[in-house]
Amino acid sequence: GAVVSQHPSWVICKSGTSVKIECRSLDFQATTMFWYRQFPKQSLMLMATSNEGSKATYEQGVEKDKFLINHASLTLSTLTVTSAHPEDSSFYICSTASGQGKNQPQHFGDGTRLSIL
Amino acid sequence: DAKTTQPTSMDCAEGRAANLPCNHSTISGNEYVYWYRQIHSQGPQYIIHGLKNNETNEMASLIITEDRKSSTLILPHATLRDTAVYYCIVRAASGTYKYIFGTGTRLKVLA
16 A cells, blocks of 8 residues: 655644644655544544645635645645644644555555644 | 444454444445544554455455445454554545545454
8 A cells, every 4th residue: 555654743833833744655646635634532634635736625614824735746745734823733644545546545644743832 | 524424432352353333324336435443643544445345355354235335344353453443434436535534433452
């Protein structure tokens, strides 16, 4: 299966700081990546679909100006949490689909735990 | 909304088979069933997927009912390391390819 790498794995920042999270596809070219957020003891919630070379598609209720997504290459998508506040503290996870077949499963990164003080 | 429903939690004795059910009564003809698990503080790990035939790999077996309205993930010999939250997801092989996660089943394997 695909190997997806996320960086950093853990970040602690002061309120008002902008934080960038990277998601890399290590062994294949990914035209589409997905970003999720997960609060403690809850399920994953899809935030947005990141498309290489075009604008991301955000899910309802997700502020696109708050969560900036850039997918400038076929192996890298970034999520920037702008002017982060304590309520943005969460576990952020990216994923992408492997292989050429349209039924291929998504593979997930190990997540980034963001804590805003 | 998620298209699947799963029991909130289950316990299984170590060494026994763990059978995790999933209901997806509104599944469409072109939608696959995917299973993942998530161990605390990690990203979800892919287990298996299928369309209508039963599937088996080195991790688990997937049994899909003939009407495709439900499925069961079977871990043949559960170990303590199988303790995790298990998610069942349905997704079409076309369109946006995005996953909508339900609440999953918290499986606890007991020694």
